[in-house]
Amino acid sequence: MNTKSEGGYKTDSKDNSTSHRGGYCHGAVVHALQQCGVRHIDTAKRYGCEHLLQRAIRDSGVKREDLWITTKLWHSDYGYDNTKKACLESCERLGVEYLGEQRKTCIC
Secondary structure, eight states: OEEEOTTOOEEETTTOOSSTTOOOOHHHHHHHHHHSOOOEEEOOGGGTOHHHHHHHHHHHTOOGGGOEEEEEEOGGGOSHHHHHHHHHHHHHHHTOSOOSEEEEOOOO
């Protein structure tokens, strides 16, 4: 299903998402990075969009060192070895060499 945001960007909520609830819009992410000065990207493996954000970061032209990227661990990623592996996998999906922060997911 295609939808249009207030900014006029089209999304296909069936195929792309920034969270497990959907809503990813490549044009909006690039616009936020290029035109609005957004420098913090908050994502998670569970959202399923890290690979999409890689393209948005690249397309925006914003330097990696100017971004603060946060991602989150899922419960199965807890523990030293699992956390390290999850961090490296997120970096690979995001197309970056390091993260600004990696948080534990807490579902209360």
